[in-house]
Amino acid sequence: xxxxxxxxxxxxxxxxxxxxxxxxxxxxxxxxxxxxxxxxxxxxxxxxxxxxxxxxxxxxxxxxxxxxxxxxxxxxxxxxxxxxxxxxxxxxxxxxxxxxxxxxxxxxxxxxxxxxxxxxxxxxxxxxxxxxxxxxxxxxxxxxxxxxxxxxxxxxxxxxxxxxxxxxxxxxxxxxxxxxxxxxxxxxxxxxxxxxxxxxxxxxxxxxxxxxxxxxxxxxxxxxxxxxxxxxxxxxxxxxxxxxxxxxxxxxxxxxxxxxxxxxxxxxxxxxxxxxxxxxxxxxxxxxxxxxx
Amino acid sequence: xxxxxxxxxxxxxxxxxxxxxxxxxxxxxxxxxxxxxxxxxxxxxxxxxxxxxxxxxxxxxxxxxxxxxxxxxxxxxxxxxxxxxxxxxxxxxxxxxxxxxxxxxxxxxxxxxxxxxxxxxxxxxxxxxxxxxxxxxxxxxxxxxxxxxxxxxxxxxxxxxxxxxxxxxxxxxxxxxxxxxxxxxxxxxxxxxxxxxxxxxxxxxxxxxxxxxxxxxxxxxxxxxxxxxxxxxxxxxxxxxxxxxxxxxxxxxxxxxxxxxxxxxxxxxxxxxxxxxxxxxxxxxxxxxxxxxxxx
Numbered sequence: 148x149x150x151x152x153x154x155x156x157x158x159x160x161x162x163x164x165x166x167x168x169x170x171x172x173x174x175x176x177x178x179x180x181x182x183x184x185x186x187x188x189x190x191x192x193x194x195x196x197x198x199x200x201x202x203x204x205x206x207x208x209x210x211x212x213x214x215x216x217x218x219x220x221x222x223x224x225x226x227x228x229x230x231x232x233x234x235x236x237x238x239x240x241x242x243x244x245x246x247x248x249x250x251x252x253x254x255x256x257x258x259x260x261x262x263x264x265x266x267x268x269x270x271x272x273x274x275x276x277x278x279x280x281x282x283x284x285x286x287x288x289x290x291x292x293x294x295x296x297x298x299x300x301x302x303x304x305x306x307x308x309x310x311x312x313x314x315x316x317x318x319x320x321x322x323x324x325x326x327x328x329x330x331x332x333x334x335x336x337x338x339x340x341x342x343x344x345x346x347x348x349x350x351x352x353x354x355x356x357x358x359x360x361x362x363x364x365x366x367x368x369x370x371x372x373x374x375x376x377x378x379x380x381x382x383x384x385x386x387x388x389x390x391x392x393x394x395x396x397x398x399x400x401x402x403x404x405x406x407x408x409x410x411x412x413x414x415x416x417x418x419x420x421x422x423x424x425x426x427x428x429x430x431x432x433x434x435x436x437x438x439x440x
Numbered sequence: 441x442x443x444x445x446x447x448x449x450x451x452x453x454x455x456x457x458x459x460x461x462x463x464x465x466x467x468x469x470x471x472x473x474x475x476x477x478x479x480x481x482x483x484x485x486x487x488x489x490x491x492x493x494x495x496x497x498x499x500x501x502x503x504x505x506x507x508x509x510x511x512x513x514x515x516x517x518x519x520x521x522x523x524x525x526x527x528x529x530x531x532x533x534x535x536x537x538x539x540x541x542x543x544x545x546x547x548x549x550x551x552x553x554x555x556x557x558x559x560x561x562x563x564x565x566x567x568x569x570x571x572x573x574x575x576x577x578x579x580x581x582x583x584x585x586x587x588x589x590x591x592x593x594x595x596x597x598x599x600x601x602x603x604x605x606x607x608x609x610x611x612x613x614x615x616x617x618x619x620x621x622x623x624x625x626x627x628x629x630x631x632x633x634x635x636x637x638x639x640x641x642x643x644x645x646x647x648x649x650x651x652x653x654x655x656x657x658x659x660x661x662x663x664x665x666x667x668x669x670x671x672x673x674x675x676x677x678x679x680x681x682x683x684x685x686x687x688x689x690x691x692x693x694x695x696x697x698x699x700x701x702x703x704x705x706x707x708x709x710x711x712x713x714x715x716x717x718x719x720x721x722x723x724x725x726x727x728x729x730x731x732x733x734x735x736x
Contacts, residue, residue: 189582189614189615277495304638308493333613340694377625388624388645427617430614
């Protein structure tokens with residue numbers, strides 16, 4: 148799909164809360180037909196950025212444009228939004244929720260998707276989370292938005308259900324909408340056209356997953372005595388991670404790891420980093436492990 | 441995501457006599473089968489992952505393993521109550537107690553001398569980035585920090601079986617990596633760890649995986665075994681197919697794949713070597729097709 152003019156555009160956007168800078172000079176564009184993945188730890192500024200795009204929060208500096216205009220009620224009408232908490236009324240049925248949002252958006256009365264019809268008369272609060280999520284999607288899509296904003300859309304969904312949700316997201320993009328999606332899960336990043344990684348309010352990197360991973364490598368340690376190897380590497384304060392019975396050490400060369408292993412018999416070699424490992428390289432040096440409450 | 445040669449997955453470390461787990465357990469809940477003859481082996485020194493969506497039965501299984509729920513039938517093998525560390529999905533910490541008070545309270549409840557508990561938790565708190573939060577109320581911690589506290593609290597008595605119900609759900613990647621460090625360290629120390637997750641990239645980091653769907657086993661084994669046991673053929677195709685084939689197709693990583701059950705004709709496209717995510721997705725599709733066939 149050929150990307151057209153930006154539906155959403157942030158140009159050097161910043162947001163201060165008192166002394167605290169939540170978002171600092173972030174530039175970002177979402178074009179028609181694109182799925183842009185926004186990755187970052189808690190406190191990286193993702194939610195603040197989304198709130199500015201929705202028009203819920205003004206920017207302290209820089210420009211936010213939606214469909215070429217500053218955020219307003221008019222632009223909000225063209226956005227479909229699924230918040231982390233889903234934003235449904237628990238006491239209403241799926242049909243009533245959709246009717247309510249149609250009334251708010253001023254659209255025609257939407258049809259409930261076929262898969263949700265058996266639950267048309269059930270209170271949303273008593274539906275399983277997976278179904279609630281489908282209701283929230285149906286609601287966000289019911290006014291045929293030009294821009295879809297999804298905050299952690301697949302939390303709690305089984306693998307096949309998640310694949311089906313991503314089909315809906317991709318179909319929406321193929322039909323010409325732009326999608327901005329946040330996720331904590333790197334396996335979902337592969338579903339995005341491109342990624343923007345945020346850390347400490349700034350853009351730490353952007354591009355496709357292979358572009359972001361680039362030439363980053365980690366050291367892999369294979370040994371039946373993985374527990375002993377884990378112990379020594381940990382003692383050496385190396386950032387060792389367990390994958391099955393294999394250890395992965397980002398930020399250390401095979402030679403350094405071999406030295407630290409000090410006689411523990413192991414096969415040690417270099418391998419391409421995963422997106423998650425690259426993500427930590429990009430975000431950890433400037434962020435701390437203690438997020439604000 | 442990561443490669444694990446089969447020779448290492450076969451199980452050498454920690455599989456001493458027994459281990460812990462569930463044998464063919466079933467649980468009825470409100471007249472429905474919440475768990476249907478589920479078996480899980482939790483080997484010492486190993487991480488076992490239970491994967492599935494909301495309502496799959498993960499919490500019920502973990503509650504049975506932790507001794508919080510007795511199955512209607514089948515057998516649970518677990519060590520004495522004091523040797524089980526359990527982090528429930530809902531809480532696991534007291535919001536009105538500080539980080540340190542939470543740990544002291546848990547230690548007292550498990551009969552661990554205070555000095556020993558502090559010695560045990562000190563390094564964990566520091567490495568998990570919680571040392572400077574000792575005096576903060578647990579209720580004021582971020583979700584990720586609270587979960588890390590919950591895992592440290594579950595480890596305070598030096599358990600032989602550690603049961604963690606969705607420890608990383610809703611937790612950001614940085615805290616998740618801290619949680620995995622705690623989990624790996626517990627396993628490296630010989631503990632049998634069982635955790636539940638909705639994410640397969642996380643399950644892939646475990647040595648053994650059990651996928652659940654509506655209380656029933658969807659797939660089980662090492663990730664390699666689950667992939668090897670996948671029936672039929674996986675193909676990459678150009679776009680979403682039409683008609684009934686849609687049920688067997690899904691989108692992944694920006695392209696489409698379709699599963700051909702054994703004995704089916706197959707079609708165009710390139711053969712794809714499946715991974716754990718494919719294999720579990722296929723198991724779910726096979727079950728859907730079976731259910732639809734049975735209903736006809």
